[in-house]
Amino acid sequence: MMVGIKEADEGLLSGGTGHVLTQERQQNLNGFEEGVEFLPVNNAKKVEKQGRRCWVVLAAVVIGFFLLSLVVGVLVWHFQHRNERIPKVFNGHLRIKNENFVDAYENSNSTEFAYLANRVKEALKLLYSGIPALGPYHKESAVTAFSEGSVIAYYWSEFSFPKHLVEEAERTMAEERVVILPPRARAHHSTVLTSVVAYPTDPRTALKTRDNSCNFALHARGGEWMRFATPGFPDSPYPAHAHCQWALRGDANSVLSLTFRSFDLAACDQRGSAVVTVYDSLSPIEPHAVVRLCGTYPPSYNLTFLSSQNVFLVTLISKSKRRHPGFEATFFQLTKMSGCGGYLHQAQGTFSSPYYPGHYPPNIDCTWNIEVPNKQYVKVRFKVFYLVEPNVSPVICTKDYVEVNGEKHCGEKSEFVVTSNSSKITVHFHSDQSYADTGFLAEFLSYDSRDPCPGMFTCKTGRCIRNALRCDGWADCTDHSDELNCVCNATHQFTCKNKFCKPLFWVCDSVNDCGDNSDEQGCSCPAQTFKCGNGKCLPLSQQCDGKDNCGDGSDEASCDQVSTVTCTQHTYRCHNGLCVNKGNPECDGKEDCSDGSDEKDCDCGQRSFSKQSRVVGGQNADEGEWPWQVSLHALGQGHVCGASLISPTWLVSAAHCHIDDKGFRYSDPAMWTAYLGLHDQSKRSDPGVQEHKLKRIIRHPSFNDFTYDYDLALLELEQPAEYSSVVRPICLPDATHVFPAGKAIWVTGWGHTQEGGSSALILQKGEIRVINQTTCESLLPQQLSARMMCVGYLSGGVDSCQGDSGGPLSSVEADGRIFQAGVVSWGDGCARRNKPGVYTRLSMFRGWIKEQTGV
Numbered sequence: 001m002m003v004g005i006k007e008a009d010e011g012l013l014s015g016g017t018g019h020v021l022t023q024e025r026q027q028n029l030n031g032f033e034e035g036v037e038f039l040p041v042n043n044a045k046k047v048e049k050q051g052r053r054c055w056v057v058l059a060a061v062v063i064g065f066f067l068l069s070l071v072v073g074v075l076v077w078h079f080q081h082r083n084e085r086i087p088k089v090f091n092g093h094l095r096i097k098n099e100n101f102v103d104a105y106e107n108s109n110s111t112e113f114a115y116l117a118n119r120v121k122e123a124l125k126l127l128y129s130g131i132p133a134l135g136p137y138h139k140e141s142a143v144t145a146f147s148e149g150s151v152i153a154y155y156w157s158e159f160s161f162p163k164h165l166v167e168e169a170e171r172t173m174a175e176e177r178v179v180i181l182p183p184r185a186r187a188h189h190s191t192v193l194t195s196v197v198a199y200p201t202d203p204r205t206a207l208k209t210r211d212n213s214c215n216f217a218l219h220a221r222g223g224e225w226m227r228f229a230t231p232g233f234p235d236s237p238y239p240a241h242a243h244c245q246w247a248l249r250g251d252a253n254s255v256l257s258l259t260f261r262s263f264d265l266a267a268c269d270q271r272g273s274a275v276v277t278v279y280d281s282l283s284p285i286e287p288h289a290v291v292r293l294c295g296t297y298p299p300s301y302n303l304t305f306l307s308s309q310n311v312f313l314v315t316l317i318s319k320s321k322r323r324h325p326g327f328e329a330t331f332f333q334l335t336k337m338s339g340c341g342g343y344l345h346q347a348q349g350t351f352s353s354p355y356y357p358g359h360y361p362p363n364i365d366c367t368w369n370i371e372v373p374n375k376q377y378v379k380v381r382f383k384v385f386y387l388v389e390p391n392v393s394p395v396i397c398t399k400d401y402v403e404v405n406g407e408k409h410c411g412e413k414s415e416f417v418v419t420s421n422s423s424k425i426t427v428h429f430h431s432d433q434s435y436a437d438t439g440f441l442a443e444f445l446s447y448d449s450r451d452p453c454p455g456m457f458t459c460k461t462g463r464c465i466r467n468a469l470r471c472d473g474w475a476d477c478t479d480h481s482d483e484l485n486c487v488c489n490a491t492h493q494f495t496c497k498n499k500f501c502k503p504l505f506w507v508c509d510s511v512n513d514c515g516d517n518s519d520e521q522g523c524s525c526p527a528q529t530f531k532c533g534n535g536k537c538l539p540l541s542q543q544c545d546g547k548d549n550c551g552d553g554s555d556e557a558s559c560d561q562v563s564t565v566t567c568t569q570h571t572y573r574c575h576n577g578l579c580v581n582k583g584n585p586e587c588d589g590k591e592d593c594s595d596g597s598d599e600k601d602c603d604c605g606q607r608s609f610s611k612q613s614r615v616v617g618g619q620n621a622d623e624g625e626w627p628w629q630v631s632l633h634a635l636g637q638g639h640v641c642g643a644s645l646i647s648p649t650w651l652v653s654a655a656h657c658h659i660d661d662k663g664f665r666y667s668d669p670a671m672w673t674a675y676l677g678l679h680d681q682s683k684r685s686d687p688g689v690q691e692h693k694l695k696r697i698i699r700h701p702s703f704n705d706f707t708y709d710y711d712l713a714l715l716e717l718e719q720p721a722e723y724s725s726v727v728r729p730i731c732l733p734d735a736t737h738v739f740p741a742g743k744a745i746w747v748t749g750w751g752h753t754q755e756g757g758s759s760a761l762i763l764q765k766g767e768i769r770v771i772n773q774t775t776c777e778s779l780l781p782q783q784l785s786a787r788m789m790c791v792g793y794l795s796g797g798v799d800s801c802q803g804d805s806g807g808p809l810s811s812v813e814a815d816g817r818i819f820q821a822g823v824v825s826w827g828d829g830c831a832r833r834n835k836p837g838v839y840t841r842l843s844m845f846r847g848w849i850k851e852q853t854g855v
Contacts, residue, residue, distance in 0.1 A: 085137075085160040090173050091283045092198025094120070096151040098189055105146035106219070106249065117143035119191050120153050123181040127196065128157075133168050137161045145282040147311045148252045154283035157198060173198045199285050214244035214316075220256065220333040230316060230326025234262070238274075238326035242318040247282050250310040250333030255361060258312055258331040260293070260303040264324050268294040273320035276327065278305055279313040280362045280433060287434050290362055292390075296324075298622040300679065305436060306354075306361035310336075340366035341429070347372055347446045353429055353439025357384075360439045366429040376446035378420040379462050380404065380427060384441040385413040389434070402440060403428040416478060417462035419452070457482055473502045494519055506775065530555060546581065554583075554738075562592045572736050574598060586734050587817050604646075605731035605818040621765040623679040626748045626810060627728035628820075629763060631675040632657065632715075634666065639681055642749045642807025643674065644820055645729045647855045648720035652732075653806035654823050654840065655703040655713040669694035674717065677726035681750055681761045688726050693718045698852055700845070709785045711825040711840045713806075714852050730808060731819045732855065733843040739821045741772040745791055745811045747824065747837070749804030768792045770821075771836050779835070787844050789822055792836035809839055 096116070104112035124141045128134040141157040161169050174197060181191040218226055228246055230238035238244075250256050258278065266274040274294055281288040290305050290312075297303060305312075312331065340354050351368055353360045372378050387400045387410045394411025401410040404418045404427050418425075427442070448454075453464035459477030469476045471486035473493060480500075488494070488501035496502060496514035506513045508523035525537035532538060532550030542549040548568040549555050565571055567579035574580065574593030585592040587602035607627050630643035630651055641657035651674060658666050665671055676690040684691070696716040703710045721727055739745065748765045768791050776790030784790070791809060809822040822839030849855060 084163045086163050086166050088159045088161055088166065088169065089156055089201055090159070090198035091154075091156050091201040091285050092173070092196065093152055093154050093281060093283055093285065094193045094196040095149065096120070096153060097192045097194055099151040099191075101146065101148045101151050101252070105151065106217070108145070113143075113146065116146065116151070116153075119181060120155060120193070123179045123191060123193050124155065124157060124196075126181060127177060127179040131172060133165055133172050134159070137165070137169070145247060147249070147282055147309070149309065152282075153193075154281060155198075156201070156283070170200055173200075199287060201284055201286070214239070214242055215247075216245070217247045218249070218331075220248070220250045220254075220331060223332060225330045225332050227328065227330050228314075229328040232326070233328055234325045236325075237323040238265075238316065238318060240318060240320065242316060244316040245284070246314040248312040248314065248331055252310060253336050254310045254333040255336050256307040256310065256312050256331050257334055257358075258305050258307070258314070258329060260297070260327050260329045262299065262325075262328040263293065263297045263301075263303060265294050265296065265326065266318070266320050266324050267296075274316070274318040274324070277315050277317075279315070280307050280309070280311075282311050282313050284313060284315055288362075289434050290436050291359070298624040300620075300623040302357065302359070302438060304358040306334075306359060308361045308363040308433070337364075340364060341368045344368055344370045344444065345373075347374075347376075348444060350441070350443045351427075352441045356439045356441055358438070359436040360429075360431055362431050362436050363433045364429075364431050368427045369424070370427065370444050371424045372444075372446035373423070374446070375423055377449045377452070378423065378425040378444055379417060379447050379452070380419070380425060380442055380444045381415065381417045381463075382409075382413070382440055382442045383415055384438075385409070385416070386438045387440070388412050388437050399434070400431045400437065401429075403430070414478060415463075417459075419447075419462040421449070471501055473500070544581070564594075570736055572598065572734055575600075584734075584737050584813060586737070587731055587819075588813065589817075602731070602817070604729045605813075606816075607728060607818070619765060621679070621748060621763040624677075624726040626746075626763065626765065626808075627677065627724075627726050628730035628808065628810075629678075629748050631678045631681070631750060632806065633673045633675065634664070635671045635673075637664075639750050640666075641805045642751075642824065643715060644808035644823075645676060645721060645727065646732055646820075646849075647729055647853065648723070649717050650853045650855055651715040651717070652808070652820065652823060652842070652849070653713045653715055654825055655699040655711050656705060656708060656825070657806045658697050658699055658713050659705055667697060667699075669697050669715075672697075672715075674715070676721050677724065679726070679763055688724060690721055690727060692721065700848065707783070707785070708826045708838075709787055711787075712823060712842075712845055712848075714849065716853075730810065731813075731817055732846060732849060733819045733821065735843055735846040737819065737843045739770050739789070739811055739843075741770050743770045743811065744768075745770060745809050745821055747791070747804065747807070747809055749807040749824065751804035751807075768837070776836060776838075780838070784838065787841050788825065788838050789841045790836040791822065791839055809842075 104110040107113060120143050121141050128138045137159045139158045139160055141155055143153055143155045145154045177196045179193045179196060183190050218228060220226055248256055276293045278290045279288045280290050370378055389399045392399050397408035397410035401408040452458050456464040457467050457470050458464060460479050460481040463477060465476045465482060470482050476482050483500050486501050492504060493501040494504050494507050496516060497518040498516045500514055502513045502519055507519045513519050525531040528540055529537045530540050530543045532554045536550055538549050543555045546563060546565045548570055562580050562582045564578050565581040567573055571579040572585050574595055575597035576595045580592045582592050585598045592598050628645040630645055631639050632641045632643050634640045641653060643651040643653035646652055660667050672694045674692045675684055677688050694715050695718045698714040700710040700712045744767055746765055746767055748763060750760050750763060771790040777784050804824045807824045808820045810818050811821040813819050820842050822842050825838050825840045827837040
């Protein structure tokens, strides 16, 4: 090759053309190496043909490699993913029909327990082997406990399923089955297992049965209370990443009553950092869960639960390292109810769900057959009604319900009435095997069908109301039937599009009073404009431009981005002198000021638990629910006024509580005792209640004891308070803090529970709402100042009253923190219609409070 190439090159040089070889040289070349061919530079056809062959080969190789990779990928997916094994643990129970329970079955180390447990495991293995979706994937089973009824066995079974079979396996395990295990010897009988059913559970269950470090078994003795608690309670927190369980038993034919006396776990969150579940069985089977608890509950909260049989299982699963003390609980046994319901044959009476006001037990049915005499009709009024189950619609009652006249009722309902069209009515109550609630309290009475409400208006629900309440703009009947088919008084009322009548002064007050918003239509700003909080209309371009164009800061209060703006009386001023355009930024969990000053001094407005009023129309508060609430006792008079704790040494109250009257020196600090952490006025000596003397009383210098303007006082304690779970300060609002109309606020106190009535022993709470200032001024003309705010319901029903004065209005703000919006001041009567309570607006006094106290 090299010789031929060299000679060819020479020919090109000598011949000048390089295109023609002599015949001799051609022969010599051909003779030298046959098959070597030199092509002229302009002969490209042979080169092209050879190039196509290369590309075809290359493409074939690439395609072949791709197809091979695809096949390999599919095979890898098939063997690694389709056949990927998913570990599943099922908890279940079954009944052994031809066995009687013996005490030895309670001891998992006894010979009797081991023998019967092995028989159950053999039966389960036999059952699974006959089911293709289960048998090949069964790893092991274990019996965890036995209980009465011939004998009930609780077990878990562990499997390792291909991913595509998991759903089918779960459906199969949930089907009830029967299995018969042949006898081992002719002298023995077969083992018959019925109601074999299981449900998926936490895989750690299988591991836990091999680790008894946090497993406990307790048996009730007679009527004696038995106590148990999380490990270390109350001196040290429960273990992190724990899985503990307590198996509780009672004697045969008994049921258990379980009460959590103290409950303080990590706060509930979507990850379930810590949760306690109570099961109506000895196995953690989800359909048998009676309640699931997390977070913290006050001691007064109703945490008593009943079993349907003589066993309970309590489990604690902790997934976090947060330090909380855990819980303390007690249980005892009761004789099992022989039945519930009955025949009620009288003119009137009451009945309730079993164990009301405690939680009713699961898996029960009660029927009341009610008959009234004298051919009257029957009316049943449900005064209290709580049949709530997680993830169950209150419209479609598929689990716990009350059935009357063929209609099922469930969920949470306000007072309602059902009636009969004869002298008889039947009420049926059903609870399934899971999740129990506090149930219901009902009364029944007879009535004349010709005049069901003598001298009164009859709601379609059967409730009776005064005739004066008909067509007054208020829905006194829960079905609004008292406000239907009305002719509105044009002088005083507005006719809604839905034909309801509403007071004229409610029109354009930014509240949807009609329900169809027709009273607010035509009140909004024109298109491409923005409506300020004070009603002013501005171009959209002026919203969030860094300037207070509205005058109340509302155009800069809800912008997407917090920015520094020119300071006005409506903007929040940071400690560095700069102002931000965010409404109510203080202590909301986000640093909006560049110096972080909006999040400083925020150890306030938080209670030791979170939930889910002199208060007229209120209800008992939970212990520790309002830890800043203070009871002020005057010498020889008991509770006189309320106050709120704002720091270890300072209280906020009403000035009018400290004006000398009828020879008594209410202005003298020595005449007063402040009780902090108090819940029940009859238990002032209880542990946790702090008794403090007053050092100083500072009334606002501008207080007017005729108009009650500037109705505010500051009280200094002789000794600092000690913060605890029931003693904590409330947050004070900044001067720019806004509590908008319609906002829900809580009023608390020990005042009169009705106008002219008596004071409450238990702290009362009531939810009321901020009322539009313009509306309030129209109701109380020439009586309000800028230092006052109206809060309540124009329909009445919930309000503060005598004895609540000086107490706080508590408003839940961002991040769950609670600010004091106002101080109970005065009102025209208590809980009257169109006469809302009037409160001192605390934000107006922020500067004065800091000047006097440093807080």
